[in-house]
Amino acid sequence: MQVLGNVTVRHPNVTISTQNSAYTWTFDGAGNLVLPLSGNIVGATANNIHSLPPELIRKGRLDEIFFVDLPDQAVRQDIFAIHLAKRELHPDGFDSHLLAQRSAGFSGAEIEQVVVSGLYRAHATDTPVSTESLLMEIANTRPLSVVMQEPIEALRDWAKDRTVQA
Numbered sequence: 001m002q003v004l005g006n007v008t009v010r011h012p013n014v015t016i017s018t019q020n021s022a023y024t025w026t027f028d029g030a031g032n033l034v035l036p037l038s039g040n041i042v043g044a045t046a047n048n049i050h051s052l053p054p055e056l057i058r059k060g061r062l063d064e065i066f067f068v069d070l071p072d073q074a075v076r077q078d079i080f081a082i083h084l085a086k087r088e089l090h091p092d093g094f095d096s097h098l099l100a101q102r103s104a105g106f107s108g109a110e111i112e113q114v115v116v117s118g119l120y121r122a123h124a125t126d127t128p129v130s131t132e133s134l135l136m137e138i139a140n141t142r143p144l145s146v147v148m149q150e151p152i153e154a155l156r157d158w159a160k161d162r163t164v165q166a
Contacts, residue, residue, distance in 0.1 A: 044062070049065070049155075049158075064163075064164050065162065065163045065164065066163060066164045066165075066166040067156075067159035067163040067164070067165055067166060068166045069156065069165075069166075070105060070106070070107055070145060071106075071107070071108060071111075073100045073101060073104070074100070076099075076100035076103050076104075076106065076111060077096040077097060077099070077100040079108045079111045079112070080094065080096050080099050080100060080103075080111060080115070080134075081096060083111060083112045083115040083116075084115060087115060087116075087119060089115075089129055094130070094131045094134065095131040098131060098135070099114075099131060099134055099135065099138070102135055102138050102139075103138050103143075105143050105145035105146060106138075106141070106143045106145070107143065107144060107145075110141060110143045110144070113141070114134055114137045114138055114141060115129075115134065115137075117137045117140075117141075118133050118134045118136075118137045121133060121136075121137070
């Protein structure tokens with residue numbers, strides 16, 4: 001398969017994204033993705049590195065393994081601002097510091113869903129979206145860091161001495 005432009009390739013345990021580049025990708029007989037690397041940088045993501053075969057993550061196939069943890073407070077504030085602005089809500093009209101503080105342990109996707117849920121509730125109740133309504137959505141959300149606390153802690157422990165902390 002030859003691709004030119006922006007693309008995301010999903011393989012059973014790996015997602016590979018490119019932007020504005022041309023690549024020819026093939027799958028070998030065993031179903032493995034084969035990428036030519038002539039001077040290109042290729043990034044791959046895996047939500048569960050333990051499901052990847054060791055031969056894929058060895059040095060030489062992947063030069064570095066980065067661990068990206070959940071966003072800190074400053075990044076959560078930025079994520080709220082992005083998703084509020086994306087929906088034509090003015091971020092300056094919200095207490096982003098408080099929202100970020102109360103959403104500790106939330107992923108970017110979970111923060112986005114707080115904003116989306118707040119919009120649905122505002123529409124259903126014919127009220128404006130506010131800091132208070134978003135705080136209510138945060139209180140009603142159990143993020144993965146709570147629901148899957150033990151596996152996430154185990155992944156953090158595994159990554160501590162094995163990866164580059166991003």
